Amino acid sequence: xxxxxxxxxxxxxxxxxxxxxxxSALLTRCGAGDRTAFRRLYDxxxxxxxxxxxxxxxxPTLAADAVHDALLxxxxxxxLFDPARGSVAAWxxxxxxxxxxxxxxxxxxxxxxxxxxxAADEAPGALDxxxxxxxxxxxxxxxxxxxxxxxxxxxxxxxxxxxxxELAERLERPLGTVKSWIRRGLQALKAxxxx
Amino acid sequence: xSDLPDDRELLAAEYVLGTLDPATxxxxxxxxxxxxxxxxxxxxxxxxxxxxxxxxxxxxxxxxLWQRLTASIDTAAPVAAGxxxxxxxxxxxxxxxxxxxxxxxAAGLALAAGLAAFIVLRPPPALPVAALLPxxxxxxxxxxxxxxxxxxxxxxxxxxxxxxDKDLELWALPQGASIPIxxxxxxARGRGVASPHVPANGTQLLISLEQKGGSPTxxxxxxxxxxxxxHVVD
Numbered sequence: 001x002x003x004x005x006x007x008x009x010x011x012x013x014x015x016x017x018x019x020x021x022x023x024s025a026l027l028t029r030c031g032a033g034d035r036t037a038f039r040r041l042y043d044x045x046x047x048x049x050x051x052x053x054x055x056x057x058x059x060p061t062l063a064a065d066a067v068h069d070a071l072l073x074x075x076x077x078x079x080l081f082d083p084a085r086g087s088v089a090a091w092x093x094x095x096x097x098x099x100x101x102x103x104x105x106x107x108x109x110x111x112x113x114x115x116x117x118x119a120a121d122e123a124p125g126a127l128d129x130x131x132x133x134x135x136x137x138x139x140x141x142x143x144x145x146x147x148x149x150x151x152x153x154x155x156x157x158x159x160x161x162x163x164x165x166e167l168a169e170r171l172e173r174p175l176g177t178v179k180s181w182i183r184r185g186l187q188a189l190k191a192x193x194x195x
Numbered sequence: 196x197s198d199l200p201d202d203r204e205l206l207a208a209e210y211v212l213g214t215l216d217p218a219t220x221x222x223x224x225x226x227x228x229x230x231x232x233x234x235x236x237x238x239x240x241x242x243x244x245x246x247x248x249x250x251x252x253x254x255x256x257x258x259x260l261w262q263r264l265t266a267s268i269d270t271a272a273p274v275a276a277g278x279x280x281x282x283x284x285x286x287x288x289x290x291x292x293x294x295x296x297x298x299x300x301a302a303g304l305a306l307a308a309g310l311a312a313f314i315v316l317r318p319p320p321a322l323p324v325a326a327l328l329p330x331x332x333x334x335x336x337x338x339x340x341x342x343x344x345x346x347x348x349x350x351x352x353x354x355x356x357x358x359x360d361k362d363l364e365l366w367a368l369p370q371g372a373s374i375p376i377x378x379x380x381x382x383a384r385g386r387g388v389a390s391p392h393v394p395a396n397g398t399q400l401l402i403s404l405e406q407k408g409g410s411p412t413x414x415x416x417x418x419x420x421x422x423x424x425x426h427v428v429d
Contacts, residue, residue, distance in 0.1 A: 035265075035268070038268070039261075042261060042264070046256050046260070046261075047253040047254060047255055047256070048248065048253050050253075050254050050255070050256035050260070051251045051252050051253040051254040052248050052251045054251070054254050055251035055252070060257070063254075063256075064256060064257060064259075064260050064263075067256060067260060068260060068263055068264055068267070071264055072264060072267050072268065075264075075268050076268075085238045086238045086239070086241060086242040087242060087245070089245060090238075090241045090242045090245035091238075091241065093241065093245045093248045094211065094241040094245075097213060097248075098213070101213040102217070105216075105217050106217070126250075127250070129249045129250055130246050130247070130249060130250075132249060133246055133249070135242075135245070135246050136246035136249060139243070139244075139246045139247065140246075154212065154244075155247060155250065157212045157213060157214050158212055158213070158244055158247045158248075158250075159247060159248075159250045159251055161213050162214075163213075163214060163216065164214050164216075167214070182209065182212070182214060183205060183209075186205065186208040186209070186212070187205070189243070190204070190208070190243070193243055
């Protein structure tokens with residue numbers, strides 16, 4: 001269990017609402033066909049999205065494909081985005097992750113001879129990056145309230161895009177255990193975030 | 196879709212987490228198209244887990260990515276909230292372009308809810324049932340899906356037989372409209388048709404049985420065999 005006083009380490013975390021207001025305004029302009037706004041949105045988000053896709057695919061070509069397809073859809077559907085759905089950043093994250101994961105599932109993972117990175121949750125304080133935002137702080141607290149196995153599978157699945165079978169292999173646990181960790185972990189996470 | 200677990204919340208959570216196998220993920224995406232509560236649950240889970248994206252290091256994409264994106268948006272008009280955006284010249288070109296099929300396969304089906312929208316066409320029970328319509332089933336017969344290049348692709352989910360002297364024609368009926376817009380004849384063979392037209396959310400898509408080559412009048416002449424409403428899934 002990691003306890004950190006977030007406010008001491010990160011004075012004044014950025015307000016995700018104001019950051020998202022910027023993205024939301026850019027999206028509106030994209031919907032009107034404003035390419036300057038699209039470029040600005042690209043400048044703001046492409047490093048994060050490409051890094052996310054690269055972590056999942058581990059292949060620059062596939063990562064670039066995922067970001068390309070996702071951002072093309074953003075351009076095309078910008079006018080239809082419903083702010084009531086949630087934040088723009090979370091929407092972008094989903095668009096890129098689904099494509100990156102899809103690309104990986106449709107071709108066998110080519111990991112032979114490649115050193116796998118440390119599992120996302122193994123290093124102490126690995127989740128501290130979440131503390132940089134207010135919503136991340138809540139997630140950080142709730143993830144740390146989970147049992148270790150539950151926390152590990154959720155973080156690894158999200159960050160690395162691993163399937164049930166891949167998680168079982170990486171953690172050397174039976175498939176049923178992994179599935180159960182995911183299910184219970186997600187339920188507990190939702191309960192904690194809503195409490 | 197009936198073999199999906201009932202727990203909408205858990206399905207949405209695992210869909211967003213990315214742990215579902217591709218076939219189940221595809222089923223969830225299809226169900227989400229017709230299930231607003233499932234769409235909301237997916238959006239809520241995307242919001243909950245989104246901070247975890249900070250766990251991956253940022254990385255500078257190659258310069259070529261932006262150039263590729265600008266090239267792509269040159270041929271793909273943005274979708275206006277209420278209308279049809281693709282200019283006719285683009286439409287005719289795109290209709291014939293093999294690139295459509297390339298894009299279609301690149302996008303894949305497995306994560307349809309990750310695409311902006313898709314629709315599921317179901318046989319309407321009140322309409323005449325023709326020989327090609329498997330009666331008594333609620334399973335979708337056709338599916339339509341936005342492609343990254345801005346077109347709508349419609350394809351059969353199972354084999355559909357049409358008499359040699361007939362064709363199936365696709366139509367869009369915008370909300371509040373009474374006259375459908377012809378979108379094209381579905382090919383007798385092959386996986387489907389790609390329409391460059393961009394119907395708005397809530398538009399009904401219809402497939403009618405027409406004479407060979409499609410309705411000569413620009414309006415459906417034969418019975419409507421399949422119909423479904425376009426839902427935006429984002």
